[in-house]
Amino acid sequence: MHYEQIKVELLAFLTPEQVSDNDIIRAQHGQDESYHVPALPDLVVFPRSTQEVSDILKIANTYEVPVIPFGRGSSLEGHIIPYNGGISIDFNEMNAILAIEPENLLVKVQPGVTRSQLNQALKKHGLFFSVDPGADASLGGMAATNASGTTAVRYGVMRDQVRDLEVVLANGDIIHTGNSAAKSSSGLHLNGLFVGSEGILGCITELTLRVYGIPEHEVAGRAVFSSTNIAVQAVTAIKHAGIPIGRVELVDPASIRMVNQYSETDYPEQPTLFLEFHGNEAGLQQDIEFATEILQDFGCSHIQFESDTAARNQLWNARHNLAYAFIHANPGKKLMSTDVCVPINELANAIEFARKELEVSGLIGGLTGHVGDGNFHALIMIDLNHADEVTRAKQYNKKIVEYALSIGGTCTGEHGVGVGKMEYQQQEHGNALAAMKAIKHALDPKNILNPYKLI
């Protein structure tokens, strides 16, 4: 291939430390945190400016070789694996927080900044960034996959936080997808399109993001139910009553059992809701009284609220330790997670279906859900060397996805498509998939940007 020549051309404007074909470096950029099979890039580059990214893309476009933007490698569907080789663009040297604007409730950051790095810097301004996908992902990567997590029910997903992106297109053009105003009806809305585009339309080189004032008061709660179905109904009732929920997570008995083993605790091994409410003191008090009434109306057998920070963390312990508990109990196995999102009124049935099918599959796993949004995960531990187990896990995933699609849901609520959910795109999007492909072709006619991903 042309990579020797490409390397020479890259070294005309990058330092030797910024261009690597070292095997270890390539291997580090050949896998994410998922069960998907690794593959190596031909080169890894570490740009330090938007202009360098633009120049890299111009070369890649000339030679028609793949480019794969890389943040922290914490994706869960193989998004950053270079199955067709090419140049992995590692954004970790573009990790500056460029501006914090408290008056505008905005920040401007480079794509390599991680969410914990940003929150650390925001704390002294009394501000926080809301999206929490679990992993300490890069903000560029979180925008590329439209990440979300436990706080989406209150603050929205990554797409809701993005005011503007600086993006380098396949031809090296540098564009802005939005602006710093709170709203705009000007031009086509490229912000929404580029968030979640998984690197197939361009490389994100700067983000302008919304941030929020740290809530005056927070209260955490845990409520235990006799059935998953009733727990989900209780959440729906709280939402419908207009009580603003900060977070609400469902954890199933199998997962609580795993946590009890891991943490040597004795939480009741029953369907459990973990809740959080944010607001002013008086309002919170009234919200919690009202929520407690509703939870009790639905036959909640145990209920506890805590407002002190340490007690809150203790209360949420079982939810926080969930993935670790599964990984710890299953050495040598890899975590596979389903990720469907369904209309709220279908959620209880969808979770019940997933629970039954998990039993049928014989796989080790548990269910947890961002139930305020209708998004839930089956966490499954699989041995990648055990072909039958992998096959059963994939079949299980497929059943869950097809069930979700049959009731107006989506194959992925927050992890994205990558390579893992490509097979469901036609089924989910129908004729719209052709429109998506037309847009991809219009913006990247040589198909160099993270090719053969997403669509």
Place this chain on the structure above:
Amino acid sequence: MHYEQIKVELLAFLTPEQVSDNDIIRAQHGQDESYHVPALPDLVVFPRSTQEVSDILKIANTYEVPVIPFGRGSSLEGHIIPYNGGISIDFNEMNAILAIEPENLLVKVQPGVTRSQLNQALKKHGLFFSVDPGADASLGGMAATNASGTTAVRYGVMRDQVRDLEVVLANGDIIHTGNSAAKSSSGLHLNGLFVGSEGILGCITELTLRVYGIPEHEVAGRAVFSSTNIAVQAVTAIKHAGIPIGRVELVDPASIRMVNQYSETDYPEQPTLFLEFHGNEAGLQQDIEFATEILQDFGCSHIQFESDTAARNQLWNARHNLAYAFIHANPGKKLMSTDVCVPINELANAIEFARKELEVSGLIGGLTGHVGDGNFHALIMIDLNHADEVTRAKQYNKKIVEYALSIGGTCTGEHGVGVGKMEYQQQEHGNALAAMKAIKHALDPKNILNPYKLI
């Protein structure tokens, strides 16, 4: 042209009442509520189903004639004026509310449903639709322009409410841009792209929209200040304190004067904030106490809060009657409205600039703003037969826009581009405009969909 032949082909599947070349009907579809010059469509059609829209578009695509989707004609930038003739597609016969799903906090509607029609139907479920652009627009039109209004500061703009659109593309293909789940990271995000696309990418034939529980309690307020600058600073301080504002509107002295004349009232002719807070009773009480402290810290000279419905309406009277007061006082003149949106920390200066330039221009007008979002309007009364007045108004608009763009704002916060803001698209979007044009060309290669609008 081919319109005689097109009419024959349309009548193969539409009734004679659904196809019109009557002069009066054409004239009704040749203008919106703006100052832009009218122009006539060749034909007006009134489809009753998505399939009919698809068949209409196939014919238009074959003959390469323009199609212009038409809702209630309440656009403010000439969006629906057929400057190149063609077929105006009037969606008023597709005005069914297809489903109200209280559990999912969703509704499914046809594009001809108006927001007051929807809110009427939602009331008995204890729900409401949040977006209020003033006019009783169709929901299809509101999605096409990404409308917003006074409630955006709390609930977001039209784009934030759209879960799914059914859209007919230029070639007649029927697609869905989303689904009924609360969040999704599947495929490219067409929802965001099609909202605000002003009919240039497709015709919206069905919408799935978020709705909200009617707030338990509402409190309205009015606060009078000695300067606009300080009033805006007070709003920023309330927002930064994390107090959730339901609505917050600024009205300038010239506008209050106009309202006093119109309503025979004696409101102080000073910069005035109109506020609204929503929530539970205890929380609201605490929010209002805190907000009052802040308003007083900023030297607010008069402050009043009301919770009773009639008293609330009375309190907001001056804001509600604003446009009418201007129109009533200036018979024979047309209302032109600027619509920039700027970063919050630039808002006070931008409004001050707009006020000074309004004086310089010698035009009759006043300033009002959705100040929680940084979006404000200069309402200007112009005589369309008075060329010099029109020229001065356009020059004034241009100054306001260029000022907004120079500080990271946008030329239109909520009215959209239509033909009125096209001249600023290159300046605002730079290289991104080429990407927008590429997307338009990919989805509508014959340029039949509302051609020569937006981009």
